[in-house]
Amino acid sequence: AEVPTQSEVTATGDGKSSFQTINVTTEKNITTILLNRPAKKNAISIKKILKKSKNSAELLKRYVSHYIDFPKPLIGVINGPAVGVAVTVLGLFDAVYSTDKATFHAPFSKLGQSPEGCSSYTFPKIMGTGKANEIILFNKKLTAAQAYELGLVTEVFPDSTFQKEVWKRLHAYAKLPKNSLAFSKQLIRGVEKEKLHAVNAQECERLVERWLSEECMNAIMGFFEKKSKL
Amino acid sequence: AEVPTQSEVTATGDGKSSFQTINVTTEKNITTILLNRPAKKNAISIKKILKKSKNSAELLKRYVSHYIDFPKPLIGVINGPAVGVAVTVLGLFDAVYSTDKATFHAPFSKLGQSPEGCSSYTFPKIMGTGKANEIILFNKKLTAAQAYELGLVTEVFPDSTFQKEVWKRLHAYAKLPKNSLAFSKQLIRGVEKEKLHAVNAQECERLVERWLSEECMNAIMGFFEKKSKL
Amino acid sequence: AEVPTQSEVTATGDGKSSFQTINVTTEKNITTILLNRPAKKNAISIKKILKKSKNSAELLKRYVSHYIDFPKPLIGVINGPAVGVAVTVLGLFDAVYSTDKATFHAPFSKLGQSPEGCSSYTFPKIMGTGKANEIILFNKKLTAAQAYELGLVTEVFPDSTFQKEVWKRLHAYAKLPKNSLAFSKQLIRGVEKEKLHAVNAQECERLVERWLSEECMNAIMGFFEKKSKL
Numbered sequence: 001a002e003v004p005t006q007s008e009v010t011a012t013g014d015g016k017s018s019f020q021t022i023n024v025t026t027e028k029n030i031t032t033i034l035l036n037r038p039a040k041k042n043a044i045s046i047k048k049i050l051k052k053s054k055n056s057a058e059l060l061k062r063y064v065s066h067y068i069d070f071p072k073p074l075i076g077v078i079n080g081p082a083v084g085v086a087v088t089v090l091g092l093f094d095a096v097y098s099t100d101k102a103t104f105h106a107p108f109s110k111l112g113q114s115p116e117g118c119s120s121y122t123f124p125k126i127m128g129t130g131k132a133n134e135i136i137l138f139n140k141k142l143t144a145a146q147a148y149e150l151g152l153v154t155e156v157f158p159d160s161t162f163q164k165e166v167w168k169r170l171h172a173y174a175k176l177p178k179n180s181l182a183f184s185k186q187l188i189r190g191v192e193k194e195k196l197h198a199v200n201a202q203e204c205e206r207l208v209e210r211w212l213s214e215e216c217m218n219a220i221m222g223f224f225e226k227k228s229k230l
Numbered sequence: 231a232e233v234p235t236q237s238e239v240t241a242t243g244d245g246k247s248s249f250q251t252i253n254v255t256t257e258k259n260i261t262t263i264l265l266n267r268p269a270k271k272n273a274i275s276i277k278k279i280l281k282k283s284k285n286s287a288e289l290l291k292r293y294v295s296h297y298i299d300f301p302k303p304l305i306g307v308i309n310g311p312a313v314g315v316a317v318t319v320l321g322l323f324d325a326v327y328s329t330d331k332a333t334f335h336a337p338f339s340k341l342g343q344s345p346e347g348c349s350s351y352t353f354p355k356i357m358g359t360g361k362a363n364e365i366i367l368f369n370k371k372l373t374a375a376q377a378y379e380l381g382l383v384t385e386v387f388p389d390s391t392f393q394k395e396v397w398k399r400l401h402a403y404a405k406l407p408k409n410s411l412a413f414s415k416q417l418i419r420g421v422e423k424e425k426l427h428a429v430n431a432q433e434c435e436r437l438v439e440r441w442l443s444e445e446c447m448n449a450i451m452g453f454f455e456k457k458s459k460l
Numbered sequence: 461a462e463v464p465t466q467s468e469v470t471a472t473g474d475g476k477s478s479f480q481t482i483n484v485t486t487e488k489n490i491t492t493i494l495l496n497r498p499a500k501k502n503a504i505s506i507k508k509i510l511k512k513s514k515n516s517a518e519l520l521k522r523y524v525s526h527y528i529d530f531p532k533p534l535i536g537v538i539n540g541p542a543v544g545v546a547v548t549v550l551g552l553f554d555a556v557y558s559t560d561k562a563t564f565h566a567p568f569s570k571l572g573q574s575p576e577g578c579s580s581y582t583f584p585k586i587m588g589t590g591k592a593n594e595i596i597l598f599n600k601k602l603t604a605a606q607a608y609e610l611g612l613v614t615e616v617f618p619d620s621t622f623q624k625e626v627w628k629r630l631h632a633y634a635k636l637p638k639n640s641l642a643f644s645k646q647l648i649r650g651v652e653k654e655k656l657h658a659v660n661a662q663e664c665e666r667l668v669e670r671w672l673s674e675e676c677m678n679a680i681m682g683f684f685e686k687k688s689k690l
Contacts, residue, residue, distance in 0.1 A: 129355075131384060
């Protein structure tokens with residue numbers, strides 16, 4: 001299997017903090033990758049990205065391609081606000097469970113950028129182009145209930161029982177015939193794998209252009225200025 | 231940009247009345263094309279179409295291809311009953327806002343015809359084949375609320391505040407970084423552009439055959455006879 | 461037209477019982493194929509399948525390909541619990557009407573198997589990957605209301621008036637211009653026909669491997685053991 005290794009996952013940050021903010025554990029047939037940097041909402045530093053835009057895009061492409069190629073069921077468990085790439089890659093997950101307190105926000109055009117994580121393809125496929133564009137073109141922030149209605153989230157649980165309910169389900173899935181699950185997942189994704197890689201490459205190419213553009217720089221500076229005035 | 235010019239838009243009618251019934255204006259980064267022939271529900275005359283079916287299909291193909299190729303965000307604003315091609319091209323818009331009084335009707339088979347505006351591809355993609363077929367195969371007329379539920383309409387507004395609400399939103403969009411919007415839209419549509427042109431060509435080819443068929447002629451004559459008896 | 465003939469439909473069973481459990485009738489432009497083996501829930505015997513897995517897969521592929529190629533509107537009328545392939549082929553129907561007592565269940569992974577009937581492609585297209593996977597990957601059983609919300613079922617009727625309501629509708633459709641219906645249907649499906657045949661072939665190939673696997677055998681034996689203990 002091609003689970004991203006720790007060294008890959010942490011490649012965008014400096015080694016030390018990453019080991020504190022990403023936990024990978026495997027138990028009872030379930031491998032858990034926990035993104036654990038709530039103070040930063042698990043976002044990737046935009047300053048680091050812009051400094052090395054080509055490398056950043058290459059890294060992003062590699063990161064997303066692991067989701068595309070992952071050969072076993074991939075389940076997203078969203079326990080709070082999801083922003084940017086944490087939202088867009090959800091279309092590559094095989095199921096997404098979320099607490100009712102979660103929110104989903106990918107304000108690309110507001111920051112002079114463009115969609116990634118294959119969302120330019122998966123979101124219109126999941127919910128139709130109009131609804132997808134509200135999110136990835138016009139910066140709409142979704143509640144968990146809205147994300148559920150649009151099919152981006154598979155099921156929503158009350159925050160108070162979230163972990164308990166989800167893990168009950170994950171443990172039940174982990175007892176199902178392993179090969180059957182993996183081969184079925186590969187059937188379902190296989191038909192669009194080539195297209196997904198092409199979309200990923202195009203999105204990342206576009207992002208390099210965006211990150212180097214004056215428009216993007218101005219949008220980001222405007223955003224930080226506004227923030228610092230509050 | 232490839233906004234259809236007035237001369238193209240009016241090519242199906244006679245010059246004079248068209249200038250009275252189509253208004254094109256540009257203000258604050260927003261170009262508005264207003265179809266303004268409510269007495270005829272903005273429909274295209276079927277008699278004119280049948281008289282010159284090949285030319286009509288060629289014209290329709292060109293008309294629809296402008297929607298496919300349009301490089302900037304394209305937003306539909308529906309303020310009343312939409313019929314035929316005014317419904318089917320909505321799948322090519324990036325967002326569709328509608329008053330709660332709008333209706334959506336594309337009674338192709340009832341009139342011996344077949345779907346156009348790429349609806350044979352976009353409608354199943356947006357809402358699934360079964361729901362799409364109710365509309366484009368079995369002549370179901372949708373309310374605004376139904377069109378919203380199916381994802382054909384992005385958002386519905388009360389008729390009394392429709393223009394105010396929609397324009398507030400359009401003005402907000404028009405202030406977003408321009409290139410970011412255009413490039414993002416092109417990413418989202420680019421992946422299916424080739425397919426959309428192929429679908430458009432096939433649909434128009436099929437329509438020429440339909441318009442020349444006895445079945446279509448009988449269906450249309452039956453429709454007008456029934457109407458004149460009321 | 462390529463309606464499966466009786467001899468094809470009955471090829472999986474022995475001739476005699478099949479003639480009692482499948483009725484084919486044509487009246488007023490509507491051909492009805494009634495699967496009538498409620499005691500077995502119209503399911504295909506798993507023992508017969510496993511004994512001749514290659515032949516079974518070939519037969520399944522041929523069965524599903526008739527749905528893909530069928531040139532006229534194909535409407536599913538679901539009057540009770542649907543299981544397995546009776547659920548998965550619904551994505552190939554042009555409309556699906558169901559009583560509110562119907563249920564939809566395709567527990568592939570539970571039985572060590574994998575999706576068929578093109579559901580690995582049609583289900584994600586209709587309802588998005590996450591919702592689709594609940595059904596074809598994680599064995600979720602749907603009520604009629606849930607199947608309707610997901611777009612798998614086009615409309616649900618109260619059980620008490622089901623036949624009356626559905627037939628009223630079917631008779632109305634049967635009076636519409638025939639060629640217009642057939643050609644429109646072919647436009648709508650034509651664009652994905654090649655892909656559907658490829659998906660069907662892949663699914664059946666995968667099923668042969670599954671049926672011959674120890675994992676599948678164990679899962680099925682476990683299922684029957686559990687059942688016999690009740």
